[in-house]
Amino acid sequence: MELLNQISEYLQQGDDEKVFELTGIAIKEGISPKEILDDGLLAGIGIIGKQFKNHEIFLPDVLLAAKAMQAGLNQIKPLLERDKIPGMGKIVLGTVKGDVHDIGKNLVGIMLKGAGYDVIDLGKDVASEQFVETAIIEKANVVGLSALLTTTMPVMKEIISMLKEKDPEGNIKTIIGGAPVTKNIADEYGADAYAFDAANAIDQIKLLI
Amino acid sequence: MRPTVKFLSKSLIEQIISEAKDILCKLGVKIENPELVSKLADYGARIENDASKVFFTNEIIERALKSVPKSFQLFDSSGNETNNFSGNNIHYTPGSSAINFLDYESQDIKQPLTKDYIRYVKIVDQLKYIASQSTAFIPTDVQDKFADSYRLFLSLLYSGKPVVTGTFTAESFEVMKNFLVTVRGSKEALKEKPLSVFTACPTSPLKWGDVSSQNLTDCARYSIPVEIVCMPMAGFISPVTLTGTLIQHTAETLSGIVISQMTNPGTPILYGGSPAIFDIRYETTPMGAVETMMIDCAYNEIGKYLGIPTQAYIALSDSKFLDAQAGLEDGMGATLAALSGINNISGPGMMDFENCFSLEKLVFDNEVCGKTLRMIKGIEPKDDFPAISLFTELLEEEHLLISKHTRKHLRTEHHFPGSIINRASRSRWIEEGSTTLLQRAHSEVERLVSEYSSSHLTDEVRKELINLMEQEAKTHGQGSLPEREV
Numbered sequence: 001m002e003l004l005n006q007i008s009e010y011l012q013q014g015d016d017e018k019v020f021e022l023t024g025i026a027i028k029e030g031i032s033p034k035e036i037l038d039d040g041l042l043a044g045i046g047i048i049g050k051q052f053k054n055h056e057i058f059l060p061d062v063l064l065a066a067k068a069m070q071a072g073l074n075q076i077k078p079l080l081e082r083d084k085i086p087g088m089g090k091i092v093l094g095t096v097k098g099d100v101h102d103i104g105k106n107l108v109g110i111m112l113k114g115a116g117y118d119v120i121d122l123g124k125d126v127a128s129e130q131f132v133e134t135a136i137i138e139k140a141n142v143v144g145l146s147a148l149l150t151t152t153m154p155v156m157k158e159i160i161s162m163l164k165e166k167d168p169e170g171n172i173k174t175i176i177g178g179a180p181v182t183k184n185i186a187d188e189y190g191a192d193a194y195a196f197d198a199a200n201a202i203d204q205i206k207l208l209i
Numbered sequence: 210m211r212p213t214v215k216f217l218s219k220s221l222i223e224q225i226i227s228e229a230k231d232i233l234c235k236l237g238v239k240i241e242n243p244e245l246v247s248k249l250a251d252y253g254a255r256i257e258n259d260a261s262k263v264f265f266t267n268e269i270i271e272r273a274l275k276s277v278p279k280s281f282q283l284f285d286s287s288g289n290e291t292n293n294f295s296g297n298n299i300h301y302t303p304g305s306s307a308i309n310f311l312d313y314e315s316q317d318i319k320q321p322l323t324k325d326y327i328r329y330v331k332i333v334d335q336l337k338y339i340a341s342q343s344t345a346f347i348p349t350d351v352q353d354k355f356a357d358s359y360r361l362f363l364s365l366l367y368s369g370k371p372v373v374t375g376t377f378t379a380e381s382f383e384v385m386k387n388f389l390v391t392v393r394g395s396k397e398a399l400k401e402k403p404l405s406v407f408t409a410c411p412t413s414p415l416k417w418g419d420v421s422s423q424n425l426t427d428c429a430r431y432s433i434p435v436e437i438v439c440m441p442m443a444g445f446i447s448p449v450t451l452t453g454t455l456i457q458h459t460a461e462t463l464s465g466i467v468i469s470q471m472t473n474p475g476t477p478i479l480y481g482g483s484p485a486i487f488d489i490r491y492e493t494t495p496m497g498a499v500e501t502m503m504i505d506c507a508y509n510e511i512g513k514y515l516g517i518p519t520q521a522y523i524a525l526s527d528s529k530f531l532d533a534q535a536g537l538e539d540g541m542g543a544t545l546a547a548l549s550g551i552n553n554i555s556g557p558g559m560m561d562f563e564n565c566f567s568l569e570k571l572v573f574d575n576e577v578c579g580k581t582l583r584m585i586k587g588i589e590p591k592d593d594f595p596a597i598s599l600f601t602e603l604l605e606e607e608h609l610l611i612s613k614h615t616r617k618h619l620r621t622e623h624h625f626p627g628s629i630i631n632r633a634s635r636s637r638w639i640e641e642g643s644t645t646l647l648q649r650a651h652s653e654v655e656r657l658v659s660e661y662s663s664s665h666l667t668d669e670v671r672k673e674l675i676n677l678m679e680q681e682a683k684t685h686g687q688g689s690l691p692e693r694e695v
Contacts, residue, residue, distance in 0.1 A: 055625075060619060063610050107610075196634050
């Protein structure tokens with residue numbers, strides 16, 4: 001549909017005002033929110049993701065597209081909830097206790113939101129219990145943990161263990177990342193996934209949900 | 210401000226030139242070309258007992274220097290400007306005339322064939338930071354006697370980029386010139402928009418052979434630009450001191466300038482060279498030696514002092530593989546050349562003392578060239594003053610990733626290398642196959658070959674080039690040319 005293609009196009013160009021305007025028109029024209037999401041917003045952000053992976057575009061282009069995605073998503077969100085259409089997923093995110101480095105985690109948050117996920121960013125230097133409690137209360141799909149220091153990295157193991165106790169069926173998945181973290185450490189800590197950068201975090205979370 | 214580096218003071222440059230002129234006037238130059246010697250005598254040179262010994266005068270040297278163009282341009286086969294040899298502009302061109310070719314699979318040298326040369330041209334045609342082609346190596350599946358014109362033929366057939374080339378015999382000039390005229394359309398158009406630079410090499414010390422001196426005059430007759438490439442070897446056939454070698458280089462180059470300008474005043478010239486120190490331990494001429502690079506940069510300063518665009522064989526390595534030594538020598542040479550403002554920088558792809566050419570090294574060197582081209586743009590303020598508003602935005606947003614300032618300047622302020630230079634995190638590098646530099650360079654080679662497409666010549670010109678080449682082969686007794694892929 002032409003209108004949805006236009007939403008996708010303007011989203012790729014990072015034009016949040018146009019995406020906001022056209023999403024409003026689409027709603028008025030009676031196009032279903034699911035269609036607007038799938039064939040307009042997600043179609044556009046999917047192309048952006050591929051171009052970014054192929055080094056055709058750079059991070060600022062992705063972030064602008066993410067901002068435009070938000071502009072559209074905010075409008076259709078109440079309608080999706082009304083129609084009981086499940087969202088992409090809910091992610092609880094934060095930098096672990098004792099660690100105040102949050103640049104990488106913030107980038108992951110911006111990109112996850114842009115990709116259509118619900119993100120609850122707990123911030124930095126977050127108590128382990130807070131990750132677990134928030135995830136249970138909010139019925140999160142994934143908990144994402146970040147650490148920059150080798151001294152704070154082991155806190156991730158503690159959170160993963162606590163979560164397994166509270167959620168023995170393993171409905172809530174875990175993903176970890178940060179400069180000192182590797183795939184081997186993620187396996188050793190019992191995390192469900194590891195991401196080496198923000199774009200990779202989105203790919204990994206897609207596989208988890 | 211464009212960053213620059215200098216090795217010589219003005220007074221040292223003037224002293225070197227003065228000594229070089231003295232040598233040309235008092236010791237003379239041997240020129241093994243009787244017709245040329247006789248013309249030089251008419252021009253004002255003194256010929257003594259030995260009919261090939263030519264003694265110059267300050268007057269004829271000065272006369273020649275006055276007529277050398279201070280700048281000139283090269284144009285691709287479609288007539289678009291690709292190289293502007295003036296001021297401190299720099300352009301890269303691959304190293305020229307290797308006899309060996311490094312095979313990727315075996316990592317051993319082999320005799321290059323037509324198919325290797327075509328792959329090379331398809332690649333260099335697409336390299337962003339390499340402005341022209343050179344006839345980089347010598348295909349061995351045609352007779353030696355016309356291998357020089359055959360290289361130029363293949364280059365012109367497969368790429369529109371201008372070509373740095375040269376002849377192996379005096380006879381080859383005719384057909385090579387005809388190729389260029391065919392592509393450009395007429396002799397006048399070729400003069401107006403040069404498509405090629407021919408290399409003319411005196412023999413150190415202070416001698417011009419008949420082929421190279423004839424080539425120099427033939428090019429001048431058609432106003433085809435020439436790079437004069439002297440090859441003194443410090444400590445062997447030139448003085449061990451860098452200053453002494455510079456005096457010899459200056460004398461040899463000035464003698465070439467006189468020959469060229471006497472034949473046709475105004476013929477474009479590159480004040481070039483391929484000097485080296487002589488490594489007495491291995492009896493080799495290391496192009497990657499720091500002193501070799503210093504001589505190159507220094508004679509470039511002398512050329513600039515004389516108001517002539519410059520050239521040097523400098524961004525290349527003596528290593529046998531694409532290894533750390535190759536990276537060190539290419540990187541250092543290209544950086545110094547760029548900072549010195551050498552107008553035509555020859556070398557990418559070349560290794561093993563200019564004996565061996567590698568496609569993987571060529572695409573790697575393209576990345577080296579890209580970095581240096583960024584470097585010489587220097588540090589210039591761009592919407593940075595006053596700084597308060599940008600920093601207010603930074604403090605409010607906590608990042609500038611999607612700031613207008615970032616989006617406006619990111620792609621020009623930061624240089625983004627290609628896939629050969631790995632900047633991924635270790636984890637991502639592992640995820641993407643844990644490739645070595647050599648593997649990535651080879652992937653790039655294969656990508657460029659597979660993505661090549663060129664239609665820079667009309668069918669008519671293409672047919673005429675093939676016809677000229679086939680006739681040339683026949684005159685040397687070779688009935689057919691090796692098969693060529695499209």
